[in-house]
Amino acid sequence: MEDVVSGAGSVIMGSLVNKKSLKKPTTPPAPRVASDGSDSDEQLLIAVGNHQDRAAFNALFSRFSNKIYAMGMKLTRNEQLSHDLVQEAMLTVWQKAPLYDLDRGTAQSWIFTLTRNRCFDILRKMKRQPATVSADDIWPQESDIDSQLVHEEEGTMEVEVSKIQSFYGQLPAAQRAVVEQIYIHDRTHEEAAAVLEIPLGTLKSRLRLGVGKLRQMVGTEV
Amino acid sequence: MNIDAKYHPTPEQLEGFAQGTLSPGMNVVISAHVELCAICRKSVSELEEAASEEWLRSTPDRRASSINFSAMIDSIVDHPQIKGDRTTADSVSEIHMLDHSVTLPRALAKVASDGLVWRQLAGGINQATVTLDGQTQCEFLYMKPGSQVPVHKHQGNEVTLVLDGSFEDELGHYKPGDFVVRTAKDLHRPASEEGCLCFAVMDSPLTFTKGLARLLNPFIRYRFRRATSAAAH
Numbered sequence A: 001m002e003d004v005v006s007g008a009g010s011v012i013m014g015s016l017v018n019k020k021s022l023k024k025p026t027t028p029p030a031p032r033v034a035s036d037g038s039d040s041d042e043q044l045l046i047a048v049g050n051h052q053d054r055a056a057f058n059a060l061f062s063r064f065s066n067k068i069y070a071m072g073m074k075l076t077r078n079e080q081l082s083h084d085l086v087q088e089a090m091l092t093v094w095q096k097a098p099l100y101d102l103d104r105g106t107a108q109s110w111i112f113t114l115t116r117n118r119c120f121d122i123l124r125k126m127k128r129q130p131a132t133v134s135a136d137d138i139w140p141q142e143s144d145i146d147s148q149l150v151h152e153e154e155g156t157m158e159v160e161v162s163k164i165q166s167f168y169g170q171l172p173a174a175q176r177a178v179v180e181q182i183y184i185h186d187r188t189h190e191e192a193a194a195v196l197e198i199p200l201g202t203l204k205s206r207l208r209l210g211v212g213k214l215r216q217m218v219g220t221e222v
Numbered sequence B: 001m002n003i004d005a006k007y008h009p010t011p012e013q014l015e016g017f018a019q020g021t022l023s024p025g026m027n028v029v030i031s032a033h034v035e036l037c038a039i040c041r042k043s044v045s046e047l048e049e050a051a052s053e054e055w056l057r058s059t060p061d062r063r064a065s066s067i068n069f070s071a072m073i074d075s076i077v078d079h080p081q082i083k084g085d086r087t088t089a090d091s092v093s094e095i096h097m098l099d100h101s102v103t104l105p106r107a108l109a110k111v112a113s114d115g116l117v118w119r120q121l122a123g124g125i126n127q128a129t130v131t132l133d134g135q136t137q138c139e140f141l142y143m144k145p146g147s148q149v150p151v152h153k154h155q156g157n158e159v160t161l162v163l164d165g166s167f168e169d170e171l172g173h174y175k176p177g178d179f180v181v182r183t184a185k186d187l188h189r190p191a192s193e194e195g196c197l198c199f200a201v202m203d204s205p206l207t208f209t210k211g212l213a214r215l216l217n218p219f220i221r222y223r224f225r226r227a228t229s230a231a232a233h
């Protein structure tokens, strides 16, 4: 039974510092990008955020676009969707760069998480899953944009328990007695036949009829 | 909001959450715990750093030749940038129970924002099912004080996050924020003395093993199949 309850004390690491400060960066103004490609990803990202630096964005684009495309191919196996992922992820990098600061971790991790999130949304659309929750609801540190709420009609397929109970009441008495013995009193077929004083074969056929009728009644309701 | 939870997701679940490889349903319930639990929040950001390392290290440096990069860059930089953090007001952040209301973590508030339809099950249990994907069955469960879930087995894994009140089973007593994982091998019998609101995610439907609840088995499977095919067509 050792893997029955997971987690008690299993993921305790380090101190409880919440790094997800939403404050604006306190970093000094970043220098313009060096043309020799020696800038760190963080410097590039901050340059994009602080003064819409096109050269810095080009550099980030050439460092990350093929990685993003590869993640898309791995998860969707579809060239068009992977192309869309590059477009959407790099657009998000551009749009949210002013929100990045060093407290949020490395630039590569920041870009990874927003790529992961765009990929989640693309996959959800591809699989036609309900749009109830988007990636930005699930991973909230990236939740700055109002996500558009798309309501897809999803029919409900449920059958109320109370209905089943009322169907059960509509069964002929002989069948209801059998269903009651088996499903409510939890008796075996042999025990139920003995209690009702009927042959085992009779019990089984009444049970089959009774359960069949219940399913029919439920089926017409759904 | 911070809660000292005693039970957390497994390291594998947190890793899948950080890497983005889990189903939407499993992501939602882990997200709700992570919002409440500072320890797991820290783990997730470390796992994200590790996943990004792995991503860059393992990806071959090969360009997708079909992409016109300069055209793409031109179209991107035409967009305005976002200057400040915006906070969005969720349409629902609370569930009203009989005598009080419960504040929900963000992802669950979003899940509940389409409206919940509560149904009464046997044993003092109320259930509101939500469809998030074709791989899981997700539901809010409200156990009235003194209620007991019929003994049941799982075909897959079940995760239960306590939101309010508490429940207990053979293995422990679970309070708000606790993340309880049960595997297919377990047969268990949760009960709640003081009443409990939970969110539960199963990666396959329940199989009740006893009593009137057994009558429901074919219908539960039916519902799951329908929900799956509706989501996949």
Ligand SMILES: [Zn+2]
Pocket (backbone or CB within 6 Å): B005, B007, B008, B009, B033, B034, B037, B038, B039, B040, B041
């Ligand atoms: Zn935790």
